[in-house]
Amino acid sequence: xxxxxxxxxxxxxxxxxxxxxxxxxERLDWLVGWKLDQMYQLDEAQELIVExxxxxxxxxxxxEAFPLWVEQLQQSxxxxxxxxxxxxxxxxxxxxxxxxxxxxxxxxxxxxRFALTLDAQNxxxxxxxxxxxxxDWFEYARSGEAKVENRIERLEDWFGDLDPGQEARVAxxxxxxxxxxxxxxxxxxxxxxxxxxxxxAGDTEALSAWLDDPSQWWTEDYRQLRAFNRAAMEGLLxxxxxxxxxxxxxxxxxxxxxxxxxxxDVMGAP
Numbered sequence: 001x002x003x004x005x006x007x008x009x010x011x012x013x014x015x016x017x018x019x020x021x022x023x024x025x026e027r028l029d030w031l032v033g034w035k036l037d038q039m040y041q042l043d044e045a046q047e048l049i050v051e052x053x054x055x056x057x058x059x060x061x062x063x064e065a066f067p068l069w070v071e072q073l074q075q076s077x078x079x080x081x082x083x084x085x086x087x088x089x090x091x092x093x094x095x096x097x098x099x100x101x102x103x104x105x106x107x108x109x110x111x112x113r114f115a116l117t118l119d120a121q122n123x124x125x126x127x128x129x130x131x132x133x134x135x136d137w138f139e140y141a142r143s144g145e146a147k148v149e150n151r152i153e154r155l156e157d158w159f160g161d162l163d164p165g166q167e168a169r170v171a172x173x174x175x176x177x178x179x180x181x182x183x184x185x186x187x188x189x190x191x192x193x194x195x196x197x198x199x200x201a202g203d204t205e206a207l208s209a210w211l212d213d214p215s216q217w218w219t220e221d222y223r224q225l226r227a228f229n230r231a232a233m234e235g236l237l238x239x240x241x242x243x244x245x246x247x248x249x250x251x252x253x254x255x256x257x258x259x260x261x262x263x264x265d266v267m268g269a270p
Contacts, residue, residue, distance in 0.1 A: 021262045025061075029054035036114075041125040046117050053110030060106045066263045069095060073263075077256045080249075085241045092256070108211045115199040115207050123196045130192055138184045144176040151233075159244060160251040166243055173236035177225050187222035 024031065032054045033047055042050065072095045079088035140150035151174045156162060162170070177183070194217045198206040210217055218226075244252075 022265050025058070025266050028058050032057075039126050039129050040118065040122040042122075046114065046122075049110075049114050049117060053107070053114065056110060057107055062267055065099065065102065065106070066267050069099060070260055070263050070267070073256055073260050077253060077260070080253055080256070085244075085249075086238070089237060089241075104211045104214070108208060111211060112204055112207045115195070116202055116204070118196070118199040120200065123200060126192070126196065130188065134185055134188060137188070138181055141176070141181040141184055144174075147176050147180075148174050151236075155240075158252055158255060159248040163245075166240060169239055169243070170236060173232050173239070175232065177228050179221075180225060183219070183221045183225050187219045190219050191217035
């Protein structure tokens with residue numbers, strides 16, 4: 001399941017405007033099936049359900065989601081070029097948040113359909129997979145230095161190389177939350193167990209409600225951690241934006257243009 005992985009696949013594959021995006025998008029059914037098989041060890045009937053759901057998801061992305069995202073990203077690019085940097089970033093943030101919510105609603109029938117096929121063997125395989133992956137997923141939360149390095153890498157995906165002064169600003173704002181690594185591990189286990197329990201019990205209502213609002217299965221500690229990290233990142237960006245060089249500002253423009261071009265190419269594919 002891990003439906004967030006599916007939207008991350010779509011949104012992140014073209015972060016660099018990579019030419020491989022169209023190639024990979026056209027093989028989305030295979031990619032999703034491969035990933036879910038890693039996670040759950042699917043049988044043939046489950047593989048067929050995933051394939052059918054992936055094809056429906058491709059159509060939704062191409063005909064409904066992508067045209068809207070292109071329009072919104074074009075608005076963000078215009079704001080950026082006008083020097084309205086904060087407004088541009090807020091608009092892009094809205095694109096991703098709204099895109100995530102609309103994605104969950106679009107895939108809800110297929111996700112619930114798939115979830116209701118899970119059995120005890122699938123659940124145990126998923127628990128093992130999840131435990132094996134947790135260290136890599138949350139390694140950056142083990143120390144303040146690792147977290148700062150992780151955030152610098154993410155910012156450089158947008159802006160290009162940061163100068164020493166900008167890196168110092170990141171270190172001032174991005175702090176390790178008390179027990180952050182443990183909180184992330186505990187939250188991951190908690191919501192996954194809730195997901196498995198609802199799936200194995202055939203609780204369609206619980207699964208549907210989760211897709212309407214995934215945060216209902218977060219732990220309270222994780223909820224507070226997210227608020228802490230979001231406030232820190234917003235404060236950092238408020239200070240960082242005025243320091244951007246012309247090259248860094250151009251890098252953002254190029255990034256958004258690459259997204260737009262990648263989406264338009266896929267939309268126009270037969």
